[in-house]
Amino acid sequence: MSVTQHDVIIIGAGVAGLTAGAVLAEKGCNVALVAKGEPTACLSTGCIDICSLDHEPLHGIGHLPEEHPYHLVARAVIREAVDRFGKITDEMGLPYVGSLETNRRILAALGTFKNTCLVPSTMAAAPQDEKDDLHIITFSGLKDFYPSYIIARRGNASFSTYEAGADTTMGLAANFERHDFLEKFILWLEKIKIPENKIAFPAVLGLESAARIAQKIESSVGKKIFEIPTIPPSMPGRRLFNVLKDYFRKKGGVIYWSWPVSGVEKAKNIVEAVITPSDGRPQSLNAKAFILASGSFVGGGLHARRDTIVENIFNLPVFVPGKRDDWFDSDYFALNHGIGKAGIIADSSFRPKEAPWENVFVCGGILAHTEVLKNGCGHGLALATGHAAAASCLEYIK
Amino acid sequence: MKYEHCIRCTICVENCPVFRVNPDFPGPKQAGPDAQRFRMEREKSVDKWVLLCSQCKRCNMACPCGVEPAEIILRAQQKYGLQHPRTLAHLLFANNYYLSALGSLTAPVANKIAAMKIGKKIFHAMGIATYIPFPKFSFKTMRGKNKRKAKAAKRVALFYGCFINFYRPDIGRKIIRLLESFNVDVVLPPQWCCGLPALGNGNLTIARYFAQKNAASLSNYIDAGYEIIYTCTSCGLCLLHDYPGILEMPQGKKIAENTRDLHEYIIGLIDDGYIEPQFGEVKRKIAYHIPCHLRALGIGYPAAKIMKMIPGLECEIFDDTCCGLNGSYGFKKTNEATAVQLGNRAVSLIKKTKAENIMADCGSCRMQLGGLSGMEALDPAEVICESLGITGEK
Ligand SMILES: Cc1cc2nc3c(=O)[nH]c(=O)nc-3n(C[C@H](O)[C@H](O)[C@H](O)COP(=O)(O)OP(=O)(O)OC[C@H]3O[C@@H](n4cnc5c(N)ncnc54)[C@H](O)[C@@H]3O)c2cc1C
Numbered sequence: 144m145s146v147t148q149h150d151v152i153i154i155g156a157g158v159a160g161l162t163a164g165a166v167l168a169e170k171g172c173n174v175a176l177v178a179k180g181e182p183t184a185c186l187s188t189g190c191i192d193i194c195s196l197d198h199e200p201l202h203g204i205g206h207l208p209e210e211h212p213y214h215l216v217a218r219a220v221i222r223e224a225v226d227r228f229g230k231i232t233d234e235m236g237l238p239y240v241g242s243l244e245t246n247r248r249i250l251a252a253l254g255t256f257k258n259t260c261l262v263p264s265t266m267a268a269a270p271q272d273e274k275d276d277l278h279i280i281t282f283s284g285l286k287d288f289y290p291s292y293i294i295a296r297r298g299n300a301s302f303s304t305y306e307a308g309a310d311t312t313m314g315l316a317a318n319f320e321r322h323d324f325l326e327k328f329i330l331w332l333e334k335i336k337i338p339e340n341k342i343a344f345p346a347v348l349g350l351e352s353a354a355r356i357a358q359k360i361e362s363s364v365g366k367k368i369f370e371i372p373t374i375p376p377s378m379p380g381r382r383l384f385n386v387l388k389d390y391f392r393k394k395g396g397v398i399y400w401s402w403p404v405s406g407v408e409k410a411k412n413i414v415e416a417v418i419t420p421s422d423g424r425p426q427s428l429n430a431k432a433f434i435l436a437s438g439s440f441v442g443g444g445l446h447a448r449r450d451t452i453v454e455n456i457f458n459l460p461v462f463v464p465g466k467r468d469d470w471f472d473s474d475y476f477a478l479n480h481g482i483g484k485a486g487i488i489a490d491s492s493f494r495p496k497e498a499p500w501e502n503v504f505v506c507g508g509i510l511a512h513t514e515v516l517k518n519g520c521g522h523g524l525a526l527a528t529g530h531a532a533a534a535s536c537l538e539y540i541k
Numbered sequence: 542m543k544y545e546h547c548i549r550c551t552i553c554v555e556n557c558p559v560f561r562v563n564p565d566f567p568g569p570k571q572a573g574p575d576a577q578r579f580r581m582e583r584e585k586s587v588d589k590w591v592l593l594c595s596q597c598k599r600c601n602m603a604c605p606c607g608v609e610p611a612e613i614i615l616r617a618q619q620k621y622g623l624q625h626p627r628t629l630a631h632l633l634f635a636n637n638y639y640l641s642a643l644g645s646l647t648a649p650v651a652n653k654i655a656a657m658k659i660g661k662k663i664f665h666a667m668g669i670a671t672y673i674p675f676p677k678f679s680f681k682t683m684r685g686k687n688k689r690k691a692k693a694a695k696r697v698a699l700f701y702g703c704f705i706n707f708y709r710p711d712i713g714r715k716i717i718r719l720l721e722s723f724n725v726d727v728v729l730p731p732q733w734c735c736g737l738p739a740l741g742n743g744n745l746t747i748a749r750y751f752a753q754k755n756a757a758s759l760s761n762y763i764d765a766g767y768e769i770i771y772t773c774t775s776c777g778l779c780l781l782h783d784y785p786g787i788l789e790m791p792q793g794k795k796i797a798e799n800t801r802d803l804h805e806y807i808i809g810l811i812d813d814g815y816i817e818p819q820f821g822e823v824k825r826k827i828a829y830h831i832p833c834h835l836r837a838l839g840i841g842y843p844a845a846k847i848m849k850m851i852p853g854l855e856c857e858i859f860d861d862t863c864c865g866l867n868g869s870y871g872f873k874k875t876n877e878a879t880a881v882q883l884g885n886r887a888v889s890l891i892k893k894t895k896a897e898n899i900m901a902d903c904g905s906c907r908m909q910l911g912g913l914s915g916m917e918a919l920d921p922a923e924v925i926c927e928s929l930g931i932t933g934e935k
Pocket residue numbers: 154155156157158159160177178179180181182183184186187188189190191192193402403404405436437438439441442443444456506507508509515520521522523525605
């Protein structure tokens with residue numbers, strides 16, 4: 144009787160790894176996920192970009208260069224992944240709105256719009272054009288959120304400041320989770336008599352129960368409200384991570400934190416176990432198959448050396464976009480830095496190309512040619528490829 | 542130190558329980574890598590707020606870049622501790638071991654005083670919080686038994702830790718009987734406080750003093766073929782991480798390599814086919830509060846695996862909340878508000894699940910969550926013993 148043998152081990156707790164994990168756990172697999180740290184989802188707006196280039200995400204995907212990994216995923220699978228995401232987030236109390244047919248807009252803290260596809264219900268009421276008049280609520284001392292940026296771009300907006308006894312997004316969100324704080328805040332909001340028809344907040348309306356808190360405020364003041372994402376610490380990003388993680392666990396998945404994979408044990412074309420150095424003796428975990436979802440540079444899946452880019456766990460061949468000089472555009476704010484193409488090239492079964500492994504699959508931000516920034520395809524691609532890689536892995540272990 | 546690796550992503554900040562509730566603490570990014578760039582070796586330490594860090598290590602676990610802000614802060618705490626007069630509370634808790642030893646020797650009297658109004662007044666005057674009752678000293682500590690008696694194929698030396706020793710030796714004795722029922726010989730090597738409380742109170746000297754004594758003792762047992770087993774996950778983290786690390790014990794690496802968590806060890810026995818325990822039904826729901834330091838150990842949650850084997854038992858995992866007590870941290874008046882807020886949050890999440898018991902591997906988590914919730918808080922070993930019908934003599 145072995146307690147530590149798993150069907151599948153997933154490396155990485157990002158949107159890709161957690162999605163793949165949930166698919167497998169739902170099918171009754173014994174899945175463990177190992178992670179060295181928390182994913183980029185925690186830094187994100189929490190909104191799911193599928194392909195923000197185009198007004199219609201699916202149409203946009205069709206126009207991506209042919210080497211883009213989206214083309215490895217059938218349309219039906221993309222739809223399935225998005226539907227499942229909707230069901231999961233509903234079930235976990237953080238409903239998302241939006242559809243694959245059209246992108247929508249959210250308001251950014253600079254007063255500009257950002258295109259995205261699926262947004263948490265707390266951002267659903269964001270204006271889609273210049274027409275709505277807005278009242279912005281901010282909190283004294285909160286850094287990096289200045290209503291005047293938005294007002295400078297929109298004539299029809301004004302703001303008020305609340306003294307909340309906290310001046311960070313984390314601290315404010317913790318306060319909103321407290322019943323007494325929320326009640327007092329709502330009283331204040333009712334008293335200031337807002338003339339505008341919509342109320343905007345920095346995204347600090349709670350951490351565990353944001354959807355409920357937003358709804359409560361909305362019904363108390365009788366106006367539409369919406370959140371504006373902040374720079375990290377980003378509460379909507381963290382909420383997204385939390386629901387995906389909790390759902391994976393709920394379906395029986397197991398997570399090993401503080402588990403930086405440093406290498407593998409292998410026999411011929413098969414990887415038998417992954418290893419972490421750990422304090423004390425090295426730990427290893429066996430499985431029939433492995434899914435690499437370790438993200439790109441920020442997540443820690445890819446590492447840039449002086450002249451090359453490497454993947455350290457399986458030592459997979461990495462697509463390197465030219466010489467170092469070609470990696471970066473001279474314009475820092477340009478969206479098409481060459482380095483965005485770096486990563487692992489997968490075949491149609493989501494196995495890494497030109498690698499010997501039969502039982503290794505790869506998905507998410509670590510894939511080559513994603514150009515996440517330029518194409519606006521971060522979480523969406525992670526959902527779709529996580530789903531597809533899990534399906535392929537499932538076929539293999541059966 | 543790896544502070545240059547920081548990309549300022551603030552993921553650590555999102556994970557810091559203290560930052561969440563205490564506006565005076567700037568969070569792991571600022572207190573760790575950011576401030577580190579300005580901490581010159583020769584300059585005096587002035588950032589008193591480093592003491593607000595509870596050393597829960599959640600920032601280390603979250604960082605995608607391996608920066609380990611808690612490690613940076615821990616060193617800053619030691620420097621601050623060395624250069625500034627220590628408060629009475631800091632000194633007392635650093636020496637918690639001797640204090641507790643005294644408490645146990647005089648248990649009947651000490652417990653009475655601690656529970657009386659006057660006792661509370663004395664505690665407050667010393668800067669010690671009393672929002673949960675101070676644990677009761679046990680008159681009968683874990684003494685004797687440092688020689689092998691039977692001749693089983695497996696033998697372990699138990700590092701039981703101060704909490705079990707001074708407050709709940711009954712759990713310690715149950716653990717011995719549990720291991721013996723698995724045909725494992727158990728000895729109790731000479732041992733002292735692991736040193737973590739002293740480190741947490743900025744007192745590297747005392748921490749090293751304890752570590753040296755333990756390292757010498759445990760090392761002897763390892764040489765004689767024993768594996769070291771810890772039951773408290775904070776002692777475990779200290780032995781595995783701090784002995785070879787900040788405490789610079791020459792035997793640190795050897796100790797780290799030969800020391801294991803109790804439940805990890807039991808799972809090893811099952812995996813190797815050495816035992817095939819027949820778990821009996823335990824029909825109830827348990828909320829398993831994962832101590833921060835268990836999570837930091839990077840061994841997964843071994844006790845949770847065993848719980849899965851117990852028929853009838855429903856075990857829900859809570860690893861996103863810090864209990865807030867962090868050993869002696871929450872007992873200091875200055876940290877009381879933080880500790881209470883964090884503890885209440887953890888309790889309110891647990892209460893939503895309608896679990897009957899709380900379970901945690903660490904005595905201080907149990908004390909905090911049990912105290913704040915009024916629920917019974919168990920050690921995983923107690924649940925395993927219940928399932929196997931092992932009763933410990935009190
Ligand atoms: C700042 C920022 C903001 C973003 N905002 C948005 C947004 O608003 N909307 C959007 O759609 N997309 C956004 N993106 C893009 C999006 O976050 C990613 O493209 C996508 O989520 C990738 O997910 P992933 O699961 O592949 O990897 P990641 O999120 O990078 O996660 C990688 C995981 O692997 C783990 N890991 C890495 N190496 C190891 C190892 N050796 N051992 C064990 N574990 C390991 C990491 O700890 C982590 O848990 C943003 C990205 C960034 C950096």
